[in-house]
Amino acid sequence: MTDVTDADRDSGDDESRLPVLLVRGDREFLVEPGEEMGTDLGVLEVPEDVKAGETIETHLGDAFEVRRLRGPxxxxxxxxxxxxxxxxxxxxxxxxxxxxxxxxxxxxxxxxxxxxxxxxxxxxxxxxxxxxxxxxxxxxxxxxxxxxxxxxxxxxxxxxxxxxxxxxxxxxxxxxxxxxxxxxxxxxxxxxxxxxxxxxxxxxxxxxxxxxxxxxxxxxxxxxxxxxxxxxxxxxxxxxxxxxxxxxxxxxxxxxxxx
Incomplete structure:
Protein backbone atom coordinates (compact mmCIF):
# COMPACT_ATOMS: atom_id res chain seq x y z
CA MET A 1 0.00 0.00 0.00
CA THR A 2 1.30 3.45 -0.92
CA ASP A 3 1.58 5.94 1.93
CA VAL A 4 -0.31 9.20 1.41
CA THR A 5 1.27 12.32 2.85
CA ASP A 6 -0.35 15.66 3.69
CA ALA A 7 1.38 17.14 0.66
CA ASP A 8 -0.13 14.43 -1.56
CA ARG A 9 -3.60 15.17 -0.21
CA ASP A 10 -3.18 18.87 -0.87
CA SER A 11 -1.99 18.38 -4.44
CA GLY A 12 -5.49 18.11 -5.97
CA ASP A 13 -7.27 21.13 -7.42
CA ASP A 14 -10.02 21.13 -4.79
CA GLU A 15 -7.65 20.71 -1.84
CA SER A 16 -5.28 23.39 -3.12
CA ARG A 17 -8.04 26.00 -2.81
CA LEU A 18 -8.77 25.23 0.84
CA PRO A 19 -7.40 27.40 3.67
CA VAL A 20 -4.31 26.22 5.53
CA LEU A 21 -2.94 26.81 9.00
CA LEU A 22 0.28 28.75 9.52
CA VAL A 23 1.81 27.73 12.85
CA ARG A 24 4.71 29.10 14.86
CA GLY A 25 4.88 27.97 18.48
CA ASP A 26 1.53 28.81 20.05
CA ARG A 27 0.60 31.16 17.21
CA GLU A 28 -1.84 29.85 14.61
CA PHE A 29 -3.38 31.64 11.65
CA LEU A 30 -5.98 30.35 9.19
CA VAL A 31 -5.17 31.75 5.74
CA GLU A 32 -6.29 31.39 2.14
CA PRO A 33 -3.88 30.43 -0.65
CA GLY A 34 -2.67 33.67 -2.24
CA GLU A 35 -3.48 35.75 0.84
CA GLU A 36 -1.19 38.43 2.29
CA MET A 37 -1.43 38.88 6.04
CA GLY A 38 0.31 41.23 8.43
CA THR A 39 1.50 39.98 11.82
CA ASP A 40 3.66 41.42 14.59
CA LEU A 41 6.46 39.23 13.19
CA GLY A 42 6.16 40.69 9.72
CA VAL A 43 4.14 40.26 6.55
CA LEU A 44 3.25 36.76 5.36
CA GLU A 45 2.71 36.25 1.63
CA VAL A 46 1.01 32.88 1.08
CA PRO A 47 1.62 31.34 -2.37
CA GLU A 48 -1.37 30.29 -4.47
CA ASP A 49 0.09 26.77 -4.62
CA VAL A 50 0.96 26.52 -0.91
CA LYS A 51 1.33 22.93 0.35
CA ALA A 52 1.18 21.37 3.81
CA GLY A 53 4.65 20.68 5.17
CA GLU A 54 6.21 23.75 3.63
CA THR A 55 7.70 26.67 5.56
CA ILE A 56 6.83 30.29 4.85
CA GLU A 57 8.87 33.22 6.16
CA THR A 58 7.66 36.73 6.91
CA HIS A 59 9.48 39.62 5.28
CA LEU A 60 11.45 39.87 8.56
CA GLY A 61 12.62 36.25 8.30
CA ASP A 62 10.40 34.57 10.93
CA ALA A 63 9.28 31.12 9.77
CA PHE A 64 5.82 29.57 9.95
CA GLU A 65 5.00 25.91 9.28
CA VAL A 66 2.14 25.19 6.86
CA ARG A 67 -0.37 22.62 8.10
CA ARG A 68 -3.45 21.13 6.50
CA LEU A 69 -6.70 21.83 8.31
CA ARG A 70 -7.67 18.67 10.21
CA GLY A 71 -10.85 17.58 11.96
CA PRO A 72 -10.14 18.95 15.47
Whole structure:
Protein backbone atom coordinates (compact mmCIF):
# COMPACT_ATOMS: atom_id res chain seq x y z
CA MET A 1 0.00 0.00 0.00
CA THR A 2 1.30 3.45 -0.92
CA ASP A 3 1.58 5.94 1.93
CA VAL A 4 -0.31 9.20 1.41
CA THR A 5 1.27 12.32 2.85
CA ASP A 6 -0.35 15.66 3.69
CA ALA A 7 1.38 17.14 0.66
CA ASP A 8 -0.13 14.43 -1.56
CA ARG A 9 -3.60 15.17 -0.21
CA ASP A 10 -3.18 18.87 -0.87
CA SER A 11 -1.99 18.38 -4.44
CA GLY A 12 -5.49 18.11 -5.97
CA ASP A 13 -7.27 21.13 -7.42
CA ASP A 14 -10.02 21.13 -4.79
CA GLU A 15 -7.65 20.71 -1.84
CA SER A 16 -5.28 23.39 -3.12
CA ARG A 17 -8.04 26.00 -2.81
CA LEU A 18 -8.77 25.23 0.84
CA PRO A 19 -7.40 27.40 3.67
CA VAL A 20 -4.31 26.22 5.53
CA LEU A 21 -2.94 26.81 9.00
CA LEU A 22 0.28 28.75 9.52
CA VAL A 23 1.81 27.73 12.85
CA ARG A 24 4.71 29.10 14.86
CA GLY A 25 4.88 27.97 18.48
CA ASP A 26 1.53 28.81 20.05
CA ARG A 27 0.60 31.16 17.21
CA GLU A 28 -1.84 29.85 14.61
CA PHE A 29 -3.38 31.64 11.65
CA LEU A 30 -5.98 30.35 9.19
CA VAL A 31 -5.17 31.75 5.74
CA GLU A 32 -6.29 31.39 2.14
CA PRO A 33 -3.88 30.43 -0.65
CA GLY A 34 -2.67 33.67 -2.24
CA GLU A 35 -3.48 35.75 0.84
CA GLU A 36 -1.19 38.43 2.29
CA MET A 37 -1.43 38.88 6.04
CA GLY A 38 0.31 41.23 8.43
CA THR A 39 1.50 39.98 11.82
CA ASP A 40 3.66 41.42 14.59
CA LEU A 41 6.46 39.23 13.19
CA GLY A 42 6.16 40.69 9.72
CA VAL A 43 4.14 40.26 6.55
CA LEU A 44 3.25 36.76 5.36
CA GLU A 45 2.71 36.25 1.63
CA VAL A 46 1.01 32.88 1.08
CA PRO A 47 1.62 31.34 -2.37
CA GLU A 48 -1.37 30.29 -4.47
CA ASP A 49 0.09 26.77 -4.62
CA VAL A 50 0.96 26.52 -0.91
CA LYS A 51 1.33 22.93 0.35
CA ALA A 52 1.18 21.37 3.81
CA GLY A 53 4.65 20.68 5.17
CA GLU A 54 6.21 23.75 3.63
CA THR A 55 7.70 26.67 5.56
CA ILE A 56 6.83 30.29 4.85
CA GLU A 57 8.87 33.22 6.16
CA THR A 58 7.66 36.73 6.91
CA HIS A 59 9.48 39.62 5.28
CA LEU A 60 11.45 39.87 8.56
CA GLY A 61 12.62 36.25 8.30
CA ASP A 62 10.40 34.57 10.93
CA ALA A 63 9.28 31.12 9.77
CA PHE A 64 5.82 29.57 9.95
CA GLU A 65 5.00 25.91 9.28
CA VAL A 66 2.14 25.19 6.86
CA ARG A 67 -0.37 22.62 8.10
CA ARG A 68 -3.45 21.13 6.50
CA LEU A 69 -6.70 21.83 8.31
CA ARG A 70 -7.67 18.67 10.21
CA GLY A 71 -10.85 17.58 11.96
CA PRO A 72 -10.14 18.95 15.47
CA UNK A 73 -9.17 22.30 13.93
CA UNK A 74 -12.76 22.79 12.79
CA UNK A 75 -13.84 23.35 16.40
CA UNK A 76 -11.41 26.26 16.74
CA UNK A 77 -11.78 27.89 13.32
CA UNK A 78 -15.41 27.47 12.26
CA UNK A 79 -17.50 30.62 12.64
CA UNK A 80 -19.71 30.01 15.67
CA UNK A 81 -23.43 30.51 16.05
CA UNK A 82 -23.52 28.96 19.51
CA UNK A 83 -21.60 26.40 21.51
CA UNK A 84 -20.33 23.74 19.05
CA UNK A 85 -19.97 20.09 20.00
CA UNK A 86 -16.50 19.62 21.45
CA UNK A 87 -14.03 17.23 19.78
CA UNK A 88 -14.28 14.54 22.47
CA UNK A 89 -18.06 14.33 22.04
CA UNK A 90 -17.73 14.27 18.25
CA UNK A 91 -15.32 11.37 18.66
CA UNK A 92 -17.76 9.51 20.89
CA UNK A 93 -20.60 9.91 18.38
CA UNK A 94 -18.47 8.66 15.48
CA UNK A 95 -16.87 5.90 17.53
CA UNK A 96 -20.08 4.61 19.10
CA UNK A 97 -22.02 4.57 15.81
CA UNK A 98 -19.17 3.46 13.55
CA UNK A 99 -19.81 6.19 10.97
CA UNK A 100 -17.62 5.54 7.95
CA UNK A 101 -17.29 5.71 4.19
CA UNK A 102 -20.60 5.38 2.37
CA UNK A 103 -22.88 5.85 5.38
CA UNK A 104 -25.89 8.16 5.09
CA UNK A 105 -26.56 10.26 8.18
CA UNK A 106 -29.66 12.22 9.16
CA UNK A 107 -28.87 15.02 11.60
CA UNK A 108 -30.87 17.73 13.35
CA UNK A 109 -29.55 20.78 15.17
CA UNK A 110 -26.76 21.71 12.77
CA UNK A 111 -25.60 24.79 14.67
CA UNK A 112 -22.00 25.63 13.84
CA UNK A 113 -21.73 22.35 11.92
CA UNK A 114 -18.74 20.76 13.64
CA UNK A 115 -20.44 17.36 13.99
CA UNK A 116 -21.80 17.35 10.42
CA UNK A 117 -18.43 18.30 8.97
CA UNK A 118 -16.61 15.70 11.07
CA UNK A 119 -19.00 12.93 9.98
CA UNK A 120 -18.55 13.97 6.35
CA UNK A 121 -14.77 13.92 6.75
CA UNK A 122 -15.17 10.35 8.04
CA UNK A 123 -16.74 9.47 4.69
CA UNK A 124 -20.48 9.84 5.33
CA UNK A 125 -23.01 11.86 3.38
CA UNK A 126 -25.04 14.03 5.76
CA UNK A 127 -28.50 15.57 5.57
CA UNK A 128 -28.80 18.05 8.42
CA UNK A 129 -31.62 20.36 9.52
CA UNK A 130 -31.18 23.78 11.13
CA UNK A 131 -34.20 25.85 12.17
CA UNK A 132 -32.46 29.23 12.18
CA UNK A 133 -31.85 30.47 8.60
CA UNK A 134 -28.89 32.65 9.64
CA UNK A 135 -27.27 29.73 11.46
CA UNK A 136 -27.83 27.55 8.40
CA UNK A 137 -26.06 30.09 6.17
CA UNK A 138 -23.08 30.21 8.52
CA UNK A 139 -22.96 26.41 8.62
CA UNK A 140 -22.87 26.27 4.81
CA UNK A 141 -19.88 28.63 4.82
CA UNK A 142 -18.23 26.41 7.42
CA UNK A 143 -18.75 23.34 5.23
CA UNK A 144 -16.89 25.17 2.44
CA UNK A 145 -14.08 25.93 4.86
CA UNK A 146 -13.95 22.29 5.96
CA UNK A 147 -13.89 21.04 2.36
CA UNK A 148 -17.08 18.99 2.76
CA UNK A 149 -19.75 21.17 1.13
CA UNK A 150 -20.51 18.45 -1.43
CA UNK A 151 -21.10 15.86 1.30
CA UNK A 152 -23.31 17.90 3.66
CA UNK A 153 -26.84 18.93 2.64
CA UNK A 154 -27.89 21.69 5.06
CA UNK A 155 -31.64 22.18 5.04
CA UNK A 156 -33.32 25.11 6.73
CA UNK A 157 -36.28 23.87 8.72
CA UNK A 158 -37.54 21.64 11.51
CA UNK A 159 -36.83 17.94 11.01
CA UNK A 160 -39.90 17.00 13.08
CA UNK A 161 -42.05 18.68 10.41
CA UNK A 162 -40.25 17.00 7.50
CA UNK A 163 -40.27 13.36 8.62
CA UNK A 164 -43.01 12.31 6.20
CA UNK A 165 -40.98 13.62 3.24
CA UNK A 166 -38.03 11.32 3.98
CA UNK A 167 -37.70 7.90 2.42
CA UNK A 168 -38.17 5.08 4.98
CA UNK A 169 -35.16 3.01 6.00
CA UNK A 170 -32.78 5.28 4.09
CA UNK A 171 -30.32 6.31 6.82
CA UNK A 172 -27.58 4.41 8.60
CA UNK A 173 -27.28 6.83 11.53
CA UNK A 174 -29.54 9.42 13.14
CA UNK A 175 -27.80 12.14 15.19
CA UNK A 176 -29.76 14.68 17.21
CA UNK A 177 -28.84 17.78 19.21
CA UNK A 178 -32.28 19.37 19.62
CA UNK A 179 -34.81 19.96 22.37
CA UNK A 180 -37.42 17.79 20.63
CA UNK A 181 -35.09 14.83 20.15
CA UNK A 182 -37.46 12.43 21.94
CA UNK A 183 -40.18 13.16 19.39
CA UNK A 184 -37.84 12.36 16.51
CA UNK A 185 -36.41 9.26 18.20
CA UNK A 186 -39.94 7.85 18.16
CA UNK A 187 -39.63 7.71 14.35
CA UNK A 188 -36.16 6.15 14.32
CA UNK A 189 -37.29 2.61 13.38
CA UNK A 190 -38.92 4.02 10.24
CA UNK A 191 -35.95 6.19 9.29
CA UNK A 192 -33.08 3.77 9.91
CA UNK A 193 -31.85 0.68 8.14
CA UNK A 194 -31.73 -2.54 10.17
CA UNK A 195 -28.77 -2.25 12.51
CA UNK A 196 -28.64 1.53 12.20
CA UNK A 197 -27.74 3.73 15.16
CA UNK A 198 -29.24 6.69 16.99
CA UNK A 199 -27.00 9.16 18.82
CA UNK A 200 -28.62 11.92 20.89
CA UNK A 201 -26.67 14.65 22.63
CA UNK A 202 -28.27 16.78 25.35
CA UNK A 203 -26.94 19.09 28.07
CA UNK A 204 -29.95 18.33 30.30
CA UNK A 205 -30.86 15.18 32.18
CA UNK A 206 -34.63 15.75 31.82
CA UNK A 207 -34.57 15.70 28.01
CA UNK A 208 -32.15 12.78 28.11
CA UNK A 209 -34.62 10.74 30.17
CA UNK A 210 -37.36 11.56 27.65
CA UNK A 211 -35.10 10.29 24.82
CA UNK A 212 -34.40 7.03 26.67
CA UNK A 213 -38.12 6.49 27.34
CA UNK A 214 -38.97 7.12 23.67
CA UNK A 215 -36.21 4.79 22.46
CA UNK A 216 -37.38 1.97 24.69
CA UNK A 217 -41.03 2.51 23.79
CA UNK A 218 -40.43 2.09 20.04
CA UNK A 219 -38.27 -1.00 20.54
CA UNK A 220 -34.75 0.32 19.95
CA UNK A 221 -32.11 -1.92 21.53
CA UNK A 222 -28.89 -1.41 23.46
CA UNK A 223 -30.09 1.93 24.80
CA UNK A 224 -27.22 3.42 26.78
CA UNK A 225 -26.67 6.89 28.23
CA UNK A 226 -23.32 8.23 29.44
CA UNK A 227 -22.32 11.56 30.86
CA UNK A 228 -19.45 12.99 28.82
CA UNK A 229 -16.84 14.29 31.20
CA UNK A 230 -13.07 14.64 31.25
CA UNK A 231 -10.49 15.96 33.70
CA UNK A 232 -7.33 17.62 32.48
CA UNK A 233 -4.13 16.53 34.22
CA UNK A 234 -1.51 18.90 35.63
CA UNK A 235 2.19 18.01 35.86
CA UNK A 236 4.71 20.17 37.71
CA UNK A 237 7.70 19.90 40.04
CA UNK A 238 5.46 19.17 43.03
CA UNK A 239 3.72 16.20 41.45
CA UNK A 240 0.86 15.15 39.19
CA UNK A 241 -2.86 15.54 39.77
CA UNK A 242 -6.15 16.39 38.06
CA UNK A 243 -6.64 20.06 37.30
CA UNK A 244 -8.48 22.14 39.90
CA UNK A 245 -10.36 23.89 37.08
CA UNK A 246 -14.13 23.27 36.86
CA UNK A 247 -15.14 19.69 36.12
CA UNK A 248 -15.32 19.11 32.35
CA UNK A 249 -18.98 18.11 31.97
CA UNK A 250 -20.41 18.84 28.54
CA UNK A 251 -23.59 16.79 28.35
CA UNK A 252 -25.27 13.41 28.08
CA UNK A 253 -24.92 11.10 25.09
CA UNK A 254 -27.54 8.43 24.45
CA UNK A 255 -26.82 5.66 21.93
CA UNK A 256 -29.41 3.16 20.70
CA UNK A 257 -29.68 0.70 17.81
CA UNK A 258 -32.42 -0.27 15.40
CA UNK A 259 -32.23 -4.02 15.94
Missing amino acids: DLFHHFERTGAPMVPRDVGLVIGETGISQGDRVLDAGTGTGVLSASMARAGASVVTYERNPEFADVARENMELGGVADAVDIRTGDLSEELETLEPSSFDVLTLDTGDAAEIVAHAPDLLVDGGFVAVYSPFIESTRAVVDAACEVGLSNVTTRETIQREMQFDDRGSRPSTAPVGHTGYLTIARNV
